[in-house]
Amino acid sequence: MELTRLLTIRLSRFWLLSLMLTLAVGIVFAAMAYSQLTYRFQQHNIAAIEQAFSRHVLRQDMDDANLWLPDLLKATDTLQARVWNGQELVYEYTSAEQAELPRVIDIQLPQQPNLRVQLLMPQPLWRYLPNxxxxxxxxxxxxxxxxxxxxxxxxxxxxxxxxxxxxxxxxxxxxxxxxxxxxxxxxxxxxxxxxxxxxxxxxxxxxxxxxARFDTFIRSNTFLDHETHIGNRLFFDSRLDALSSHSGMMSHGVLMLLEFDELDQLHSELGDHGIKEYLTLNVEHMRRLLQSQANSVFARRSYSQFAILVTQISLAEAEQLASRLVKLCASLAPPDSKANQSLCHLGCAYFKLGDEQQQLIEEAEMALRAAQMQGNNNWFMYDKGAVDEEFARGSVRWRTFLEMALTDKRFVAFAQPVIDVDGIVQQREIFTRAREPNGNLVRATLFLPMAIKCGLIAPIEQLIVEKVIQQLLVASHGDEQFSVNLSFETLMNNDFFRWLKRIMLEHRDLMPRLSVEVDEAFACRELAALSPRLQSIKMMGARIAVDHVGQELVSTQYIVEAGFNIVKLHRSLVKQIHLRPENQLYIRSLLGSLPLAEISVVAEGVELLEEWQTLKILGVGAAQGALFSEPVAVE
The missing domain is CATH 1.20.1270 (Substrate Binding Domain Of Dnak; Chain:A; Domain 2)
Structure with a gap:
């Protein structure tokens, strides 16, 4: 707005200058008019003296000039008068007044060529100055x-x-x-x-x-089950696809299929309203139970079957969760129902890195049938022997491993480029992997959940942020930008945040090239707590981004309220999007609710050219994924 303010100042000065110039021109013209008026008045006096001399010369009464001439000269403000007849001075008059640089006027009388009159008169302008x-x-x-x-x-x-x-x-x-x-x-x-x-x-x-409400309604109707208000089968399939790639599952965890076998009988006993209340009650209690699992997906696959997908969970924890779910559903059964003893069954399939997605679903369905064959309210875990021992040990090994990795600084930064529609690298997202003593690298999806449980997530992410700021940003050429992911636990850690503000202030000139990413699950649920810290990061000059957008069925209003600069679409929306009209509708609605002039939209997990072409048609401005480059070590 400096240009507008400058134009305003210039316009004001022009107006004042024009007015003053008009005044100055008026004063000059007034002075000229006054000068001309005084000059003409004096000329009128001179003409009167000339006429008087002419009359007296014709009557030959110049001898008595002392009788009439002094009064005339005094009346016309004459300072001195001399009358010459040839070379002879015949009359002289001198006034008592004096003036500097008087005006000399010679009058030649045509009746008497030898007679000449010389007058000394004051300058007209100075004579008639205002009083x-x-x-x-x-x-x-x-x-x-x-x-x-x-x-x-x-x-x-x-x-x-x-x-x-x-x-x-x-x-x-x-x-x-x-x-x-x-x-x-x-x-x-x-x-x-x-x-x-x-x-x-x-x-x-x-x-x-x-x-925003309408867009939320559209997205909700795309992926929401209207009766229970949780994700539907499309929602579950997209989330499961997001956790897998061409090489199999990208993490470890458990898939659970919960079947209400006697739901038809309960429907005949309770009616439409009663069965709806029963399902809603079960869903609410199960959602509360799953809140402790940060990476869980809960959806309704069919009329009587629900699917639960939990990643980064150990085998022992998965078994405990399955037992609690079955006991919970059994305890919520209607007391007078005849189907209480065999109401719900749960089939579990534990998976590890690289397992096939279709095989996982088949194993979960086989485990569900095994649980149903056992009768009563029961659960069954498929093929426990397929689980690696390290997933069943618990947190002691992980704590020891992470503490040693922190001490030896064995955390490796990997960078993956974000490419815009012109093929230019916008920034590079930093991923973290931990190096084991034997040299193997452990993915962040494996150690981060355990780091959160062990309370070591803040020092690990501090180590990565320090490396990005002090090494990558300083050593990188040009205006290369980087982004780092920070967990909710890390951002809310007071010691970490004080350190973050200090290091950002020390490298204030580098902050416009840094982006801080947070997960949507915490950004929308904990916005009141996160917002002050996110705004502090923005004030330091860095940008803020929200990651995994679309994983939660929420309004996008939180994106505008928090002032995010970058929005990253969850890979579940991106995978096979050229074959999924519902995902295209979801993204189109999402983009329509965002002010794209201020917010950049990035798609994660792009693996196929068809996906990237479809995203560009929808209006997505940038993408990252295996189509462009796998994460590369930046040590």
Whole structure:
């Protein structure tokens, strides 16, 4: 807005300069007119003297000139007069007044060529200067002019300040910063324009809220089960696809299929309303039970079957979870029902890195049938021998491993580029892997959940952030940008955040090249706690990004409220998107609810050219994934 303010100042100065120039021109013309008036008045006096001499010369009464000439000369302000007849001085008059640089006037009488009159008269302008009264009136008029001009200037400046405020608001609107423009209301003139803009911005905010609710409704109807308000089969399949690649599952965990075998009988006993309340009650209790599992997916696969997918969970924890789920569902059975003893069964299939997705589903279905064959309310785990021992040991080994890795700084940074539609690298996202003593690398999906449980996540991520800022940003050429992922536990750690602010202040010039990513699951649920810390990061110059967007069925309003600069779509939305119209509808609705002028949208996990082409058609501006490059070590 410096240009608008500069134009306002220049316009005000031009107005004042024009007014002063007009005054100066008026004063010059007035002085010239006054000078001409005094000159003509003196010329009129000279003409009167010449006429008097002509009359007396014709009557031959120059001998008595002392009788009539002094009064005439005094009346015409003559300082000195001399009458020459040839070379003879016949008359001389001298006034008592004196003047500097008097004016000499020679009069030649045509009746008497030998007779010549010489007059000394004061300069007309200085002779007729204004007196004190006239000067006072002139100064009073000039003072009135200055006061009126001052008041006019203040009024004019006030009007321009109002226009400047309107210009700032319009500039913000053109840049898409509607909330800032809405908060810039002023009482400047013209006020009706300000009120009109404010009214339109208020209606725009309401329209955007309605649009956000509508987009949420669209996305919810795409992936939401209307009866239980959890994910449907499409939602579950997309999340399962996101956890797998061409080489199999990308993490370890457990898949559970929970079947309510006597749901039809319960429906006949309870009716439509009763069965809906029963399912809602079971879903709510199961969701509470799964809240302790940060990486869980809960969805309804069919009328009577529910699917639960939990990653980064040990075998012992999976068995405990399965037992608690079956006991929970059995305890919620209607007391008078005949199907209480064989109401629900649970089949579990534990998977590890590289397992096939279709095989996993088949194993879970086989485990469910085995649980149903056992009768009563029961659960069954398929093929326990397929589980690696390290997943069944618990957290003691992990704590020892992570503490030793921290001491020896055996955490390796990997970078994956983010490519825009022009093929240019926008930034590089940093991933972390831990190096074992034998040289093998452990993925973050394996050790991060255990690091959170052991309370070691903050020092691990601090080590990575320090490496990115002090090594990668300093050593990188040009304007290369990097992004790092920070967990909710790390950001809420006071010691870590104080250290983060200190190191960001020390390298303030590098912060525009750094982005901090947080997971959507925490960004939408813990926005009130996260927002102050995210804003502090933005104030330091860094950008903030929200990761895994679309994994949660929530409104996108939190993205605008938190002021995120980058939105990263979850890989479950991206995988096979060219074959999934429901995912395309979801992304199109998501993009429509975001101010794309301020927010960059990035797709994660792009593996096929068809996926990237479809994303570009939908309006996604950048992507990362195996199609462009796998993560590369940056040691």
């Amino acid at each position: 004190r009264y006239e000067v006072g009136v002139l100064l009073l008029g000039l003072l009135c002019f200055v006061v009126i001009t001052r008041r006019g200037y203040l009024w004019y400046r006030e009007q321009l300040v109002g226009l400047e405020s309107i210009g700032e608001r319009c500039h913000l609107i053109l840049k898409g910063r509607f909330e800032q423009a809405r908060g810039r209301y002023s009482n400047g003139h013209p006020r009706f324009i300000n009120r009109a803009i404010s009214l339109l911005l208020d209606e725009l905010v309401e329209a955007k809220k309605d649009r």
